[in-house]
Amino acid sequence: MKYKKIFIGVLMLLGSTMMVMSGCSSKSEAKNEEVLTYSNLVDEEGKQEIEEYLLERGVPAQSMKVFREWVNDYNEHVNAKENLEKGFHTISAAQADYKKIDFEPRENEEGIPYSEVNCRLTAFLLFKDFVNITNPVEGADNYLMFDVEAMEQHPLMAFDKGDESKFITLFNPVVVEDNTDKDKHIKSISEEWQNRGISFEQAEGISLLNLWMHDSYEQKRFIGHSGILVRLEEGFIFIEKYSASDPFQVSKFNEKQEVIDYLLSRGDINGDDSESDIIITENEKVVY
Numbered sequence: 001m002k003y004k005k006i007f008i009g010v011l012m013l014l015g016s017t018m019m020v021m022s023g024c025s026s027k028s029e030a031k032n033e034e035v036l037t038y039s040n041l042v043d044e045e046g047k048q049e050i051e052e053y054l055l056e057r058g059v060p061a062q063s064m065k066v067f068r069e070w071v072n073d074y075n076e077h078v079n080a081k082e083n084l085e086k087g088f089h090t091i092s093a094a095q096a097d098y099k100k101i102d103f104e105p106r107e108n109e110e111g112i113p114y115s116e117v118n119c120r121l122t123a124f125l126l127f128k129d130f131v132n133i134t135n136p137v138e139g140a141d142n143y144l145m146f147d148v149e150a151m152e153q154h155p156l157m158a159f160d161k162g163d164e165s166k167f168i169t170l171f172n173p174v175v176v177e178d179n180t181d182k183d184k185h186i187k188s189i190s191e192e193w194q195n196r197g198i199s200f201e202q203a204e205g206i207s208l209l210n211l212w213m214h215d216s217y218e219q220k221r222f223i224g225h226s227g228i229l230v231r232l233e234e235g236f237i238f239i240e241k242y243s244a245s246d247p248f249q250v251s252k253f254n255e256k257q258e259v260i261d262y263l264l265s266r267g268d269i270n271g272d273d274s275e276s277d278i279i280i281t282e283n284e285k286v287v288y
Helices: 045-057 061-077 118-128 140-151 161-171 182-197 257-262
Strands: 005-007 036-039 089-091 132-134 198-201 206-215 221-230 235-240 248-253 277-282
Touching: 045 061, 045 221, 045 235, 061 118, 061 248, 118 132, 118 140, 118 161, 118 198, 118 206, 118 221, 118 235, 132 161, 140 161, 182 198, 182 206, 182 221, 182 277, 206 257, 221 257, 235 257, 248 257, 257 277
Parallel strands: none
Antiparallel strands: 005 198, 036 089, 036 248, 132 198, 206 221, 206 277, 221 235, 235 248
């Protein structure tokens, strides 16, 4: 596999639309009637298919082992298992309906409640070996409090201190100007990622999609949802943990724009006039 190191900066490109997103939250509903083909990785055949795609694109076998453990752990403990899709299933909606999914909070062996794996932790597990950091930040922002709790207490967490530092540096919010100017916010993200020394190994056929939301009160841009985009011979798949309490999901698309439209159709998108448009990045490039 050929890799090309790409540094953050002038490569960020602007997309345009009018939506604000509220993050990696749960129980979303479709905003528009569309068609979605997806799987919750319940069946062994589906897991093996996705593992092969990721291994072929350079994801380490150890990361795939942990990913399988996370998927199995969620699917075994969730209530209403009949609402999880075995194999790929097509529905006449833009989003899967997880309102009937019930995942009760859990405790570790010491009786301490812990946070579940979420979208960012899942994406990072599968993509961390393609991310380079030269100037890690000190300490996690409050936006990552549940991520940090999961990294410290979840019994199946497999990140070392270096991984944790890389995760915090990659996903910590970025301070932006007190306005709704999307161009200026993109510039702030680009400059801050440069300051943090974030770069990506451009692996063919796999990339990281991040959805940046705007907190006008805190004057920050934060990554509210994250997932892995995999290019196939025909089309794409998008791999995500829908939310901390919702299932793992793999969706099939014909074009990259369909993936972007899918992400923007989440029913947990909301906001007011004080918040700027959502930003979507693919590695270092802005695609929306």
